[in-house]
Amino acid sequence: xxxxxxxxxxxxxxxxxxxxxxxxxxxxxxxxxxxxxxxxxxxxxxxxxxxxxxxxxxxxxxxxxxxxxxxxxxxxxxxxxxxxxxxxxxxxxxxxxxxxxxxxxxxxxxxxxxxxxxxxxxxxxxxxxxxxxxxxxxxxxxxxxxxxxxxxxxxxxxxxxxxxxxxxxxxxxxxxxxxxxxxxxxxxxxxxxxxxxxxxxxxxxxx
Ligand code: GTP
Ligand code: MG
Numbered sequence: 729x730x731x732x733x734x735x736x737x738x739x740x741x742x743x744x745x746x747x748x749x750x751x752x753x754x755x756x757x758x759x760x761x762x763x764x765x766x767x768x769x770x771x772x773x774x775x776x777x778x779x780x781x782x783x784x785x786x787x788x789x790x791x792x793x794x795x796x797x798x799x800x801x802x803x804x805x806x807x808x809x810x811x812x813x814x815x816x817x818x819x820x821x822x823x824x825x826x827x828x829x830x831x832x833x834x835x836x837x838x839x840x841x842x843x844x845x846x847x848x849x850x851x852x853x854x855x856x857x858x859x860x861x862x863x864x865x866x867x868x869x870x871x872x873x874x875x876x877x878x879x880x881x882x883x884x885x886x887x888x889x890x891x892x893x894x895x896x897x898x899x900x901x902x903x904x905x906x907x908x909x910x911x912x913x914x915x916x917x918x919x920x921x922x923x924x925x926x927x928x929x930x931x932x933x934x935x
Contacts, residue, residue, distance in 0.1 A: 729916040729917060729919060729920040731771070731772050731773060731795055731796060731916070732796050733794075733795070733796055733797065734772040734774055734777055734793055734794070734795050734796075734801070735793060735794055736777065736791070736792075736793055737792040737793060737794050737800070738791075738792050739789040739790070739791050739792075740789055740790045740791075740792070741788075741789050741790075743790075743823070743826065743827055743830070746790060746792065746827075746831075747792050747800065749831060749832045749833035750833070751794075751798060751799055751800060751833065752798075752799045752800070752833055752835045752922075752923055752926045753799065753800040753801075753802055753831065753833045753834050753835060754799060754800070754801055754802070754834075754835060754836050754837075754838070754919055754922070755801075755802035755803075755804055755828075755831075755834060755836075755837050755838070756768060756801075756802065756803055756804060756837075756838045756840060757804040757806075757807065757824070757828075757837060757838070757839055757840070757854075758806060758807075758839055758840030758841060758851075758868075758870075759806050759807060759808045759840075759841075759842075759848070759850065759851065760805075760806030760807070760808065761782075761783075761806065762806065762840045762841065762842050762870055762871075763840060763842075763870040763871055763904075763906055764778075764803055764804070764806065764840055765778035765779060765780040765781075765803055766778075766780045766906035767838075767840065767868065767870060767904055767906055767911075768793070768801060768803050769906065770904070770906040770909055770911075770912060771801075771912055771915060771916065772793070772795065772801070777793060778791065778793070778803045788805050789805065790802060790803075790804055790805070790824075790827060791803040791804075798923070799919075799923055800833070804824060804827075805824065807821055807824065807850065807854065808850045825857075828858075828861070828863055829861050829863065834863070834864075835864065835922050835923070835926055836864050836865065836866060836919070836922050837858065837863055837864065837865040837866075838865070838866050838867075838868050838902075838915075839851070839854065839855060839858070839865050839866070839867050839868070840867075840868045840870050841867065841868070841869055841870070841887075842869075842870055842871055843869035843870060843871055843872045843874070843875055843880060843883055843884075843903065844871060844874055844875060844879075844883070845883075846883070846886055847886065847887055847890040847891075852890065852891075852894075855867075855891070855899075856894060859894075859895070865899060866899055866900040866901070866902065866918070867887075867899050867900070867901045867902070868901075868902045868903070868904050868911065868915070869883070869884065869887070869901065869902070869903050869904070870904050870905070870906075871904075871905060871906075871907075872903050872904060872905045872910065872911075873905040873907040873908050873910075880903065884901075884903070887901075888901075900918065902914050902915050902918070
């Protein structure tokens with residue numbers, strides 16, 4: 729896929745504020761600071777598109793971008809942000825969960841996890857929940873530039889073994905670094921294949 733145009737549409741704090749679900753949508757989620765906004769900028773080759781920050785909890789709204797006038801790319805707020813109160817976190821997370829389960833045009837949710845760390849309960853529980861809800865998702869191990877190829881291979885195998893405890897099949901997995909721009913050549917064709925499938929499906933529905 730060639731990204732010809734990428735522009736910001738809107739930031740929403742309520743589901744009702746989000747753009748109408750008229751075109752397919754691909755969203756990004758993961759713990760605060762995992763690198764969601766940086767990955768979006770890397771994929772779109774636009775360092776200023778999504779706001780990034782060294783301080784966790786930067787993205788607190790649902791941010792819609794439109795790509796090639798054809799699909800929405802969505803930067804979701806991070807989950808598990810420790811610095812907000814438990815009550816606020818609960819409200820916030822139920823808002824995001826409700827978005828994920830109700831958004832009719834959500835075709836794939838990329839779940840980002842930090843490639844440096846062992847699988848975290850919060851991520852595994854979230855993935856489990858996506859499975860129960862039937863939400864299509866793929867995993868992205870981020871910040872791979874911080875690891876040697878050997879460390880990455882080791883962490884990857886720990887991750888896959890952990891997933892296979894609960895899943896018969898592994899989800900699609902990607903490895904990214906916003907620093908050395910890796911992962912783009914695998915993720916963009918994957919997104920394209922999803923969009924092609926959706927388009928075929930809509931055409932068949934019409935006939
Ligand atoms: P929230 O919006 O707070 O949930 O964070 P986020 O997941 O959007 O993370 P963001 O992209 O803002 O990045 C968080 C920090 O990690 C920033 O300091 C980035 O520069 C850094 N970072 C993101 N991706 C990478 C990467 O691939 N490699 C390295 N080394 N650092 C990265
Ligand atoms: Mg962010």
